[in-house]
Amino acid sequence: MLNIADTLRQWCREGRSFALATVIQVSGSAPLPVGTALAVDTDGTAVGSISGGCVEAAVYELCQHVLAHGGPPVRTRFGYSDDAFAVGLTCGGEIEVLVQRVEPAAEPHLVTALQAVLAGRPTAVAHIVDGPGELVGRTLHVSGEGPHDGTLGSGSEDRQVVAHARALLRVGRTARIEVGGDADTCPERLSVLVHTHAPRPRMLIFGAVDFAAALSQAGRFLGYHVTVCDARPVFTTATRFPYADEVVTDWPHRYLAATETDVRTAVCVLTHDAKFDIPLLRLALTLPVGYVGAMGSRRTHDHRVDLLREAGVPEEQRARLHSPIGLDLGARTPEETAISITAEIIAHANRGTGRPLSHGTGPIHRPEQPLPGLAMVP
Incomplete structure (x- = not known):
């Protein structure tokens, strides 16, 4: 809704x-x-x-x-x-x-929820879609912070749903969950659709280069809150990156350490410079972000991996790095490269193969993966 x-x-x-x-x-x-x-x-x-x-x-x-x-x-x-x-x-x-x-x-709480959505605040609406007839259709407003409004039937059911709704808000997903069915606490089994409105996911682009200008435009189009960061003030200007929400002059690893990230964040390293790349990637690969990619040739990639190994980055963290960044689209221009990178980000987030759909069989759309601790309806 x-x-x-x-x-x-x-x-x-x-x-x-x-x-x-x-x-x-x-x-x-x-x-x-x-x-x-x-x-x-x-x-x-x-x-x-x-x-x-x-x-x-x-x-x-x-x-x-x-x-x-x-x-x-x-x-x-x-x-x-x-x-x-x-x-x-x-x-x-x-x-x-x-x-x-x-x-x-x-349902005054529904009005409150809709106002929060339009104000851009993190908001969820829990909506009973299956269960006892008198409960179907009820809604509950869950704010990203603070108390909830409304009720789904009982305090114990509300508490379960609020906890699940806040988990879904953190990852920006709308999903159908199952709660109740416990004879002692929540006797009614409910199927609840949790509608979420989360802040835009972040795309952090490091390196104030032409590829960053094209990638910031593609990221903005996909709904990301885009930040371009570079330590060189002469290149890091708002004029060069009109599609970025933020243009920051700082050492990349220092900025990343001080900014907020989550499981939807995409980190794109385009600097081609080990003095920037290695400290930045050492930190990025330890964070629970959704995607970390780095630009460069295969020779650059091999050298970068050697430096990360020497810097003590373990194999399981190095395996998270998407490098050379992007899917093989034969891209050459900055704009084509931006499509290659964003295509890989989308494929990684949705567990896609990156292969042409004409080369596969079965459903085009994959079911979403369940989140840990949530009883989700497939």
């Missing part, structure tokens, strides 16, 4: 009832991910999408029915159809959709 937060907040502010259709489960090559939503208000205005067009008309009609007749939330599935006049997905996948009526006055 957070994909249409601006319109939903406006409707909530106006006290306008609406039907909310949410993708709660996906299998195969479905067009849009879990958590994507479409909403219809009492005037028939629709916003959002759940399938890119395949089943929108059928979902719109279901939303209008729920608005007109009320009743409990409705779950429905859409699968593959090769009939041009039938309702179904043409991509071969399957989606499950939950449609419910939302009365803004009854």
Whole structure:
């Protein structure tokens, strides 16, 4: 639902009832991910999408029915159809959709959550999508910091969901989780979809070179908060890197030691200079960041690995280094190289192979990997 937060907040502010259709489960090559939503208000205005067009008309009609007749939330599935006049997905996948009526006055915490999203603050909305009928459709707002709003039914269930929601916020993922089923503490088994809005992941580019200018533009396009850092002030200027969110003049390893990183952070080392590279990579390879890559020829890479070994960097840390950086696209220009690097970052984050899709078989979209400690619905 957070994909249409601006319109939903406006409707909530106006006290306008609406039907909310949410993708709660996906299998195969479905067009849009879990958590994507479409909403219809009492005037028939629709916003959002759940399938890119395949089943929108059928979902719109279901939303209008729920608005007109009320009743409990409705779950429905859409699968593959090769009939041009039938309702179904043409991509071969399957989606499950939950449609419910939302009365803004009854869920003030939802308004708070939508306002937080639009303000750019870390926010999660936990949404019961399966369980006892009277609980399905309930929501709970979990802020990145501070208390939560609303309730899913009991204090013990709320505590479990809040802990899971904050774990998902840290990695910036929307996911469906299972909680409860414990006769002593949480007797009701609940399936909860946790919608998350996390700050933009960071891309840290070290080396104020032409490749960094192109990579900062590609990173910005992909939604990263981009920082370009170099120790040489004559090259490290905002004018040279207009797409970077930050341009920092500092020694790379010193800046990395002082800045915040997380499991979504991509570290891209483009300096080609051992006096910068080695101290920086020694530190970067110890951090729980998502990606560490370094530019250079194969000869440069071999020499760099020797220096890291001499500096005491263990094999398991050296194995994390993506070098030479990027996928083999035959890239030559800075712009092509930026696509090569970002393609490798995407493939690494999603456990992709980097091979042409035409050379493979099976579903195009892989299921997301479960997080440690979370009972996630596949």
